[in-house]
Amino acid sequence: MNVRRANFAGTWYPSAAAACEREIKRFLKDQAPPTAAGIRPNGGIVPHAGWYFSGSIACNVIHRFSSEKPPDLFVLFGMHLHEGSPSYIMVEGAWDTPFGPIEIEEDFAKKLTERFSFHIETPHDYIQDNTIELQLPFIKYFCGTSRIVPVGVPPAGRAVSVGEVAAEIAMTLGKDIRFIGSTDLTHYGYNYGFAPMGVGTDAMEWVRDKNDRRIIDAMLALDPERVIAEALASHNACCAGAVAAAIAGAKVMGTKQAQLLAYATSYDKSPGDNLVGYVGILF
Numbered sequence: 001m002n003v004r005r006a007n008f009a010g011t012w013y014p015s016a017a018a019a020c021e022r023e024i025k026r027f028l029k030d031q032a033p034p035t036a037a038g039i040r041p042n043g044g045i046v047p048h049a050g051w052y053f054s055g056s057i058a059c060n061v062i063h064r065f066s067s068e069k070p071p072d073l074f075v076l077f078g079m080h081l082h083e084g085s086p087s088y089i090m091v092e093g094a095w096d097t098p099f100g101p102i103e104i105e106e107d108f109a110k111k112l113t114e115r116f117s118f119h120i121e122t123p124h125d126y127i128q129d130n131t132i133e134l135q136l137p138f139i140k141y142f143c144g145t146s147r148i149v150p151v152g153v154p155p156a157g158r159a160v161s162v163g164e165v166a167a168e169i170a171m172t173l174g175k176d177i178r179f180i181g182s183t184d185l186t187h188y189g190y191n192y193g194f195a196p197m198g199v200g201t202d203a204m205e206w207v208r209d210k211n212d213r214r215i216i217d218a219m220l221a222l223d224p225e226r227v228i229a230e231a232l233a234s235h236n237a238c239c240a241g242a243v244a245a246a247i248a249g250a251k252v253m254g255t256k257q258a259q260l261l262a263y264a265t266s267y268d269k270s271p272g273d274n275l276v277g278y279v280g281i282l283f
Contacts, residue, residue, distance in 0.1 A: 002093035002123040003101045008130050012050040013137065017098045020137050023051055027059035041065065043179035043250035045219055045243055047278035048078065048131045053269055054184070055134075057262045057280040062138040064261075064282055065178050070143035072175045073105045075166050075249065077159075077242035078131030078182035079152030083232070086119045087162065088152035093123040095133070095148065099140040105147040111169050112149070116162055121150075131182040131239055151245070155231055159241035160224045163248030170253075177253065181246030183239035185212045189274025194235050199273040208265060211236045212277040219281050220258045224248045236277070250283050258283035 009015040014023060044061040047054035065071060079088055091109040094101035113120070121127070132150045139146060151166075153159040163179065170177035188207045189195055197203040215236040218226040224244035231240030247255075259282045267275040 004090070004093060004095040004123040004126060006096045006098070006133060006136070007128050008133050009098055012130060012134060013055065015098055020098045021141070023055060024059055024138070024141055027056040028063065030056045031060060041178070041282045042253040042255045043181070043246045043283055045181045045183065045246065045279060045281040046135055047184050047280070048134045048182045049184060049266065049276060049278060051134070053266050053276075054264070054278040057264060057278050058135055059138050061261055061280040061282060062135060062180070063142055066142035070146045071178045073108060073147050073149065073170065073177045074139055074143070074180055075149045075151060075177060076132045076135060076180045076182065077151050077153055077163070077245040078239055079127070079129050079242070080131065080238055081152055081154040081241060083154055083156050085154040087116060087154065087158070088121055088127070089113060089118040090121045090123075090126070090150050095123075095136055095150065097137045097140045099137060099144075102136055102140050103147045105149050105175075108169060108173060108175065109149045111173075112151075112162070112166060115165050116158065131242065135180060135182060153241040153245045155228045155240040155244070157225070157228075159228070159245040160248040163224070163245035164252050166245075167249040167252035179246040179249040181239070181243040183237045183243050185215060185277030185279060186236045187238060187276050191274040204265075204267055204275065207275065207277060212263070212279070216260065216263070216279055216281075219243060219247065219279070220260060222247050222251060222255065222258055222283060247283065255283045
C-alpha cells in the first residue's frame, strides 16, 4: 500500500502511539459539555495548531464520533488556500499515523473527482499541510476502521458545492459519513501582519469577543456562505472553505443545529502580543 508520511509527527504531536494515547487520555479529562440528547452529529469544526495549543479541542470534537460501529468514512476538509486556489484531493493509498495508516476511500474519492476539478495528491507528491494531518491520530484512535477522503477547498462558492455533492455521493453509495472542517480563527498580531487594534488587553479582548465571535456565530448558524464572506472580510478564519464545505455536507445529511463545544486562544497557553483563536463545534 502507498502510504503518505506523517510529516508533523514528532513536532506538532507525538510520533509514538503510546505518547499519543497519553495525550488523548489527558485531553479527554478536559471533556467539553456532552452532546444534547438525541443529536446524531454529522460533522464538526476542529482547530489544527500543535496539540499543545489546540489538541484538546480537536480531540473532544472527534471523540463525539466514536461508537461501537464507527462511521464508514470521514471527509476531512482543510488546507491553507486562497480564493483563487485549486481544490486538492487524495484518491488512493493511505495516510500514516502513530496508530497505523488510515486508508483512503478510493471509490468515493474518484466519484467526487468526476464532478469537480481537483489537483490530485498522491502519497508521494503532495503539499505539506498540517490542517488535516493533525486530526488523523484522533480518528484512528477513536474510529479505527473508518476510512478517509482528505480534501482541500478554497474559500469560494465551490467549497459549498463540493460539500453538498460529497453528501449526495455518500447517500448514493450507502456510506455512513461524517464531515470535518479544519480551521483556526483570527491570527492576530504584528507577526501575522494583522493588528488593527494594536496590542495589549483591549486587542486580545477584541479578538475573543468580537472578531472570532462573528465567525463562530456564522458557523453556529450553519451558514456556509456567511462563513466565507465573514472570513474574507475580517481575517478570522484561515480555512473558511473547509468550514463551509463541512457545514454544507452535514446539512444535506440532515443537520439542523450546531453546538459550541470549546473556544480558546494560544494566549491561554502562551501570553503575548500575537495569538490565534481555536474553536470546536459539533453539528
